[in-house]
Structure formats: structure tokens, C-alpha cells
Amino acid sequence: PGNAGSSDPGTGQIKITLKTRDESVSVPDVPLFVPLSLKRYGLSEVVNHLLDTEKPIPFDFLINGELLRVSLFDYITSKGLSSESTIELEYTRSILPPTFLASY
């Protein structure tokens, strides 16, 4: 579906980098090769894994200042990008209520 050049949303992967302005939750600056199926929740899990937190912290993710509300696959497809690009993600502690967070 979508961009013919993109990988399968089920098995495809993409390179991402993670940045934050919040120094209390910053992670090492290394690229990650992650499933294209990841959404906010999965990405949060990745950041929490890197932080080695005891209690998971929910995060929101921005690409070029725009809040990510869909999977990485849907994002690159809608922007006409391919999985050959590296996506730069900025994350912040989520300020949205948990009930709302569960919806995307």
C-alpha cells in the first residue's frame, strides 16, 4: 500500500535518531534501526529502554516540529518519503492525559 518504494509495514525497518531538549531524559546519540510499524507507544518504549527507567515515562514525538500521531510507515508514506531516509525524532515528556494517550 502507499508508496511503492517503501518496505512492508509489517516487516520493514527504518533508521531513526532520537533527540530531546529535556536533559533529564536524554539518551545517547546513536542511530536506531526500528520497525516501521512503531507508533508513539512503541517509540516511548524504546526511549524508556535506553533510559533504563523503573517506571515508564510516556513521551510524545515530533518530526520537524509536527506531532507524530500515526505509525512511522504511515508518516513516511504520507510525506512521500521512503525507508531509505533517516527520520529525526524529537521527544518530550507527554503532557497529555493518559486516557487520551491510549487512543494513538
Place this chain on the structure above:
Amino acid sequence: AIQVVDSKDTPYRSLDEARDVWQQHERTTGDLSNALCEQLRLILEPTQSTKLRGDFRSGKRLNMKRIIPYIASEFKKDKIWLRRTKPSKREYQIMISLDDSKSMSESKSVNLAFDTLTLVSKALERLEAGQVSIVRFGEQCEVVHPFQKPFTSEAGAHAFQWFGFAQTRTNMYSLVENSISLFDEARVDSAKGDMWQLEIIISDGVCEDHEKLRQLVRRAREQKIMMVFIIVDGLTKGGNSDTASSILDLKQVKYYPDEDGTQKMKMTKYLDTFPFEFYVIVRNIAELPAVLSLVLRQYFSEVADLA
């Protein structure tokens, strides 16, 4: 079967421009190419130390395994002697596969990849080791220079026309699968004798499906196709930071079902699951002759042990 690039397609650059690019890379890698050629000559040439081999009607030493059949056959099976034989000249088919996917240009690996391609192909040409072919891969893979044609600088320029590093996928599985069938066909076409088939893959190394790929690479090996992977590590600057990132730093996130079936995240170093057993990481073209000959020597010594 794998396709030869369609001459009706529009190449990425004109032949004149491709010649310029080729010559420029040929100049910068000339000395290194000579060095690689000399190192490969040492590796690829059959060893001069000869072995005693059977079975002959006269010779230097008796082959003890043949004595009982000799007597049992009432002295008819009389090829009972070992001789020192000259090693036969090996023939090679070497395929150079260059990653034409977009990540190559995004990771600033193109220059290094072109350097690598000219360096390796010129060294092989000078070595007169056998047939050389060039393949491009990304979403699909195509032959841009076939085994049947002699490889020259002009042929190199023609091949360079077909690399634009804009393909929006890196289908490594299809590359390996198609390479196997291409080698199969080439083996049939060529004369009998001691045929060695080697594939040199030049890529940034980023690909999916490591598990499936590993099985396919194993199959290639069973068919005596040697695969050596050159990872050109262009060291991109990641994000807004000033620190350069390397494939050595890349981490992979994967999900596996645990005992009760829930998906569990696992984070590993990307290269820990890299499916190609023989690989080298090149950041500076000057390092290539030494590391490539090292890995080839390792490969050939393993193959020689199997033979």
C-alpha cells in the same frame, strides 16, 4: 532470471559525464588498485608447492589404497602410482554488486562506493583473474556489465551511467537470490575446470530480514559462491548533533514473542546479526586494499581447507 539493464531506459548520467566520473575515481585510486592487484595475485594464484596425487600408471610413490583393488582385479586396475602434479590454473568469475539505493546518497557513501568500485574492478582487470561482472541493486537488481564482455575502463564508464543512488528500497534478499541464479547460469556457460565464483558486495550495509538472509547466504556458500561484503561507512552526521555516526554504533530494535505470546522488545547491536559472515568496514579508501586482501585470504584459506 536476473535482468540485464534495459538499454532503452534512461541512464542517470550521459556517457561523457560517466567517463569523467570514472576517470576521476580511477586517478585517485590508481596506486591503491596496484597494491590490491599485487596482494590478490599472491592469494589467487595456485600455490607452487605441489602435492602428490593419484592415480597414474607410473610415478613416484605407491598409492597404498589402490594396491588391494589392483591385486583383486588381477592387475588390471594398474593406476597405482602417485605423482607430483602441477596445480591447475584456477578460473574466476567475480561479480561486483553495488548498492544503488537512496540510503547510499543520504549517508554520503557514494564517493567512497565509487572509489571502491573502481579500485576493485581495476585491480581485477589488471590481475586478469577471469570474468568480471557488475550488478546494481536496490528495489530490483540488474546486470550493468555482464561476465561475457571484457572489462575495460570504457566498460566501467558505461556501468557508472546506471548508478543514481535513488532507489527507494534495499532488497538485499533479492540481490543474493538473483546472484545465485546468475552464477548458476555463468557456471554452465563457462568452460569446465576449477571455477571459483566470488561476489563482492559494496553497500552501506543497512538491510532488513537478517535471519532469512543468513539462510540464503548459507545456500550460496553450499554452491561454492563466496560472498564478501564491503560496508562503506560514510559516517553521517546524525540529526542536529555534530557527532558523526557509524554503522558500528547502529542499534536494532526488534520484537519477539515471549512464552505467553506477548511481543517483547529486544535491542541489539546492528552488526551482531549481520547475515554476511565475511565483511569489512571501510571508512577511508586507503584502508581498502589491506582489509579486503585480509578478508579474502581468510576466505580462500577456508575454501582451500574444504577442497
